[in-house]
Amino acid sequence: MHLDASKWEAEVATLWGDEELDDQERLERMRSLADRAPHPALGAFELGGAFDSSGHEAEADVQYAAATRAGLAEIDPARAAQLAIQHASTLRNLGRVDEAIAMLRDAPRHPAAGDAPAVFLALALHSAGRSAEALRVALEAIEPGLPRYHRSVRAYAAALTDPPEGSGRLDA
Secondary structure: OOOOHHHHHHHHHHHHHOOOOOHHHHHHHHHHHHHOOOOHHHHHHHHHHHHHHOOOHHHHHHHHHHHHHOOHHHHOHHHHHHHHHHHHHHHHHOOOHHHHHHHHHOOOOOOOOOOHHHHHHHHHHHHOOOHHHHHHHHHHHHHHHOOOOHHHHHHHHHHHHOOOOOOOOOOO
């Protein structure tokens, strides 16, 4: 039996907020909630998160992919933004770094995710051995929030992957 959406959301929030549960108990309870979700995409997303947070990345990958196929982006844009981050992080942990990078580059933007896609993209790029590009992404993500030095930070960030003409390197 499916729960009405507001009751289901409240139960999911309560489950995630319960600091006393161990991973296995949370996972079992989330399985039950996923089965009663008002939409399959919601259940798959939350179950994927439970697998992910308990260290079961391969199972999380399956659930995250199911949430995408079931149309999470169409029914819950905020969760879809979180899904891109969580799934890409899982893929990175599974050694599928190029997929993670592509997913994060295409991640939907939503206020609920803020700059998290850029943070996780920087981590994935670093895992891929592309540290200069990772640092550039991270600098470009934080630059708008700086109180000053915007132009300098943008220039230094660009120089990490696009050295000034003629120099071939960045001397800071």
